[in-house]
Amino acid sequence: MALAQALPPGVRVRLSPKLRCVQLAKGLQHLRPELHCHNDVRLVEKNFGQWEGQRWDAINKAEIGHRGRMRLAVSVVAHRQ
Secondary structure, three states: OHHHHHOOOOOEEEEOOOHHHHHHHHHHHHHOOOOEEEEOHHHOOOOOHHHOOOOHHHOOHHHHHHHHHHHHHHHHHHHHO
16 A cells, blocks of 8 residues: 555554544554554544535535635635644
8 A cells, every 4th residue: 555655654643433534544554553543533524415525616605605604614624634
């Protein structure tokens, strides 16, 4: 797995507790037993409903409203950190 080789020594891997993320982390640890992997509930994916998978500039902002835009933007930024 190229990802396992690309991770620097001593890196701490934080992951969503979702099954696919846990399975990936276990695969990485199998290849790199020294990796420290920790579940982080802040990384659990958000359900964006009809906007799921769309680019931000493709979403009709009039449908969201100001407060919705702020919540969506904060969720996306938090998800990327």
